[in-house]
Amino acid sequence: MWSDLPAADPTSRRLSAQRLPPDRPSGPRLNRDELVMVSVQGQIAHPVAGTAPYRIGHDGVPRVLPGTGGIVLNRRIGDLCVGLAGDHIEPGVSLHNNGREVVGPRDGPNTALITYACVGNVAEVLSGRCRGQRGLVTGKHGGVNHVMVDFPTPVLEKLAIGDRIGIRSHGLGLRLLRYPKIEVMNCDPDLLGRWGLLERDGRLHVPVTHLVPARLMGSGLGKNTAWRGDYDIQLSDRPSRERWKLTSLRFGDLVAIVGADVRRGPIFRESRVTIGVIVHGDSTVAGHGPGVTPLLTGPAACLRPLMRPQANLAEIFGVRRAEPPRARRLLVERDARRAPCRAAEAPGPRLAFETGMGDGH
Numbered sequence: 001m002w003s004d005l006p007a008a009d010p011t012s013r014r015l016s017a018q019r020l021p022p023d024r025p026s027g028p029r030l031n032r033d034e035l036v037m038v039s040v041q042g043q044i045a046h047p048v049a050g051t052a053p054y055r056i057g058h059d060g061v062p063r064v065l066p067g068t069g070g071i072v073l074n075r076r077i078g079d080l081c082v083g084l085a086g087d088h089i090e091p092g093v094s095l096h097n098n099g100r101e102v103v104g105p106r107d108g109p110n111t112a113l114i115t116y117a118c119v120g121n122v123a124e125v126l127s128g129r130c131r132g133q134r135g136l137v138t139g140k141h142g143g144v145n146h147v148m149v150d151f152p153t154p155v156l157e158k159l160a161i162g163d164r165i166g167i168r169s170h171g172l173g174l175r176l177l178r179y180p181k182i183e184v185m186n187c188d189p190d191l192l193g194r195w196g197l198l199e200r201d202g203r204l205h206v207p208v209t210h211l212v213p214a215r216l217m218g219s220g221l222g223k224n225t226a227w228r229g230d231y232d233i234q235l236s237d238r239p240s241r242e243r244w245k246l247t248s249l250r251f252g253d254l255v256a257i258v259g260a261d262v263r264r265g266p267i268f269r270e271s272r273v274t275i276g277v278i279v280h281g282d283s284t285v286a287g288h289g290p291g292v293t294p295l296l297t298g299p300a301a302c303l304r305p306l307m308r309p310q311a312n313l314a315e316i317f318g319v320r321r322a323e324p325p326r327a328r329r330l331l332v333e334r335d336a337r338r339a340p341c342r343a344a345e346a347p348g349p350r351l352a353f354e355t356g357m358g359d360g361h
Contacts, residue, residue, distance in 0.1 A: 057284030077252030078314030120188030139279025142229020
């Protein structure tokens with residue numbers, strides 16, 4: 001789609017040989033001729049802070065960290081998303097539509113933006129110094145209600161808060177014609193064409209980088225729709241995160257949540273599988289972690305994960321080389337190792353005011 005600098009490691013693996021040019025979609029049969037393409041817009045959102053600067057981690061430690069919104073200059077799809085000194089980091093650009101309409105709810109335009117935008121849609125800068133530059137929609141973040149867009153690093157460095165970004169929404173109503181039991185959501189048809197999906201024995205085999213047990217899913221449960229956001233992978237249980245290699249997750253990874261059904265909101269259902277994309281980074285807050293925007297959900301009998309380390313949006317769309325997956329320590333783990341042993345601390349020198357000796361004032 002477009003190229004950028006490679007990952008920092010020059011020995012990182014080559015790009016997927018299965019990447020396809022934009023004008024030659026393939027993969028399973030889709031109802032492309034029924035789809036409608038609609039232009040939607042948003043502005044680059046400023047980060048928003050709460051009354052208190054602290055977030056209390058599940059380890060009981062308060063931290064002041066960057067969070068959602070703004071333009072993240074040094075984290076993009078393909079980069080590791082665990083172990084950052086950040087909380088719910090949204091890679092690239094975060095969009096919000098601040099417009100108001102005379103009909104409908106006050107937040108109707110932004111609700112439409114996060115509903116219409118699909119992962120893999122083309123985005124274009126409509127104002128500011130980077131007007132005309134194109135990027136890629138990479139996910140949606142519920143709660144804060146942002147749409148994330150990846151741009152090449154030189155573009156990110158010149159964008160400004162408030163710049164308008166247009167998105168060619170394409171994907172609502174998308175169906176897999178041979179697999180009526182598999183539902184598609186939040187997904188541009190070109191993503192399905194580039195993904196490397198395999199049809200075999202009446203089943204759809206979908207490349208993913210990780211398997212995630214549904215019991216590890218947290219924030220986002222109880223929401224009544226999977227069309228406008230994500231839900232989070234909890235990493236607080238060390239044996240689970242190590243067993244499933246979840247500290248090697250990257251922004252843009254395609255992952256399979258085993259035992260999850262998100263058709264009417266995320267629930268546990270052992271007989272089903274949901275496949276989605278990692279859209280934001282880890283969090284120290286209880287119940288939170290890397291966020292997953294759902295793309296496919298269906299019976300495990302016909303929707304089968306296929307382990308492929310290159311199943312990342314950066315590789316699939318030829319944006320850049322994804323960083324090689326590798327295990328990272330969580331921020332809470334690193335902080336625990338840095339904490340001094342209070343019992344071993346030696347008492348320091350007594351200050352003048354403690355001894356009653358002063359300068360007379």
